[in-house]
Amino acid sequence: MYVQNANVPDRKPVTVPGLLAMKTQGQRIVMLTAYDASFAWQLEAAGVDIALVGDSLGMVVQGHRSTLPVTLDHMVYHTAAVARGLSATLLVADLPFMADRDISHVLQAGARLVGEAGAAMVKIEGAAPHILEAIAALTARAIPVCAHLGLTPQSVHKFGGFRIQGREQAAADRVLAEALTVQAAGADLLVMEGVPVELGKRVTAALSIPVIGIGAGPHCDGQVLVIHDMLGITPGKRPKFSKDFLAGRDSVGAAIAAYAADVRSGVFPAPEHCFN
Numbered sequence: 001m002y003v004q005n006a007n008v009p010d011r012k013p014v015t016v017p018g019l020l021a022m023k024t025q026g027q028r029i030v031m032l033t034a035y036d037a038s039f040a041w042q043l044e045a046a047g048v049d050i051a052l053v054g055d056s057l058g059m060v061v062q063g064h065r066s067t068l069p070v071t072l073d074h075m076v077y078h079t080a081a082v083a084r085g086l087s088a089t090l091l092v093a094d095l096p097f098m099a100d101r102d103i104s105h106v107l108q109a110g111a112r113l114v115g116e117a118g119a120a121m122v123k124i125e126g127a128a129p130h131i132l133e134a135i136a137a138l139t140a141r142a143i144p145v146c147a148h149l150g151l152t153p154q155s156v157h158k159f160g161g162f163r164i165q166g167r168e169q170a171a172a173d174r175v176l177a178e179a180l181t182v183q184a185a186g187a188d189l190l191v192m193e194g195v196p197v198e199l200g201k202r203v204t205a206a207l208s209i210p211v212i213g214i215g216a217g218p219h220c221d222g223q224v225l226v227i228h229d230m231l232g233i234t235p236g237k238r239p240k241f242s243k244d245f246l247a248g249r250d251s252v253g254a255a256i257a258a259y260a261a262d263v264r265s266g267v268f269p270a271p272e273h274c275f276n
């Protein structure tokens with residue numbers, strides 16, 4: 001049989017408690033999206049810590065203008081494919097739009113993404129009361145949760161576009177308060193997206209759980225990007241906070257390795273990828 005990971009050197013598996021240890025030790029966490037087994041294998045080979053099956057697949061894979069058309073069936077299909085390409089990399093899967101309609105749907109989504117597809121953790125956007133309940137319900141059933149705050153793409157119609165969040169002092173204070181509540185509800189990880197550098201710094205300092213930034217400045221405990229953005233193959237305009245790591249390099253593997261090195265050394269994100 002063809003063995004997907006035959007050439008990947010043995011690596012200690014990345015775990016949820018291991019991520020907390022990385023924050024404590026000041027070791028930056030490298031995260032990238034993947035949507036299929038081949039890209040998963042590229043992440044694995046480059047030693048990326050976390051693979052995210054993002055609902056961004058609705059945009060970069062399916063060609064929609066937002067993440068809203070993505071269904072739980074789509075997420076399960078892509079998560080299972082990515083799981084087959086990984087061995088030591090921790091696998092996180094997004095809960096799709098409206099999976100939070102009630103707790104039974106949240107738990108059903110958790111059961112399918114973790115039990116059926118092979119994710120180790122699920123990600124959920126926001127900090128509304130029903131989201132805090134969802135985080136607690138998943139955590140109580142031993143499904144680790146990654147929270148996601150700031151520019152939460154499933155709220156695109158409420159925001160009026162993919163707008164940077166937390167620019168005003170009061171809004172920034174609200175995001176920080178939300179971060180404390182998702183941590184208290186049981187989240188083991190937080191993605192902070194599309195916020196000013198100073199807010200990314202405050203949230204990262206205030207929380208005991210690791211904070212992974214995307215357009216949230218260099219002070220976070222780790223960074224995440226959509227893989228199409230960091231390979232320069234996103235159709236149309238890519239977000240300002242992303243960088244084409246394939247430019248000037250000769251392979252996808254070299255681009256991912258350069259991204260991992262630049263995140264770990266703190267070279268990425270640079271000021272031109274940040275908001276003030």
Ligand SMILES: Nc1nc(=O)c2c([nH]1)NC[C@@H]1CN(c3ccc(C(=O)N[C@@H](CCC(=O)O)C(=O)O)cc3)CN21
Pocket residue numbers: 055056059060067151153162163164194225226228229234238239240241
């Ligand atoms: N290719 C891709 N990359 C992503 O990072 C991404 C997706 N798709 N799809 C789901 C969400 C949507 N995201 C986006 C999309 C666009 C911007 C954007 O264009 N932002 C403006 C800033 C607007 C402002 O200043 O308020 C930018 O210039 O980057 C940001 C986040 C992040 N996620």
Ligand SMILES: CC(C)C(=O)C(=O)O
Pocket residue numbers: 033052053054055056057094148191193214224225226
């Ligand atoms: C951009 C990341 C954080 C995400 O949620 C996604 O890819 O869907």
Ligand SMILES: [Mg+2]
Pocket residue numbers: 054055056067094153
């Ligand atoms: Mg997402």
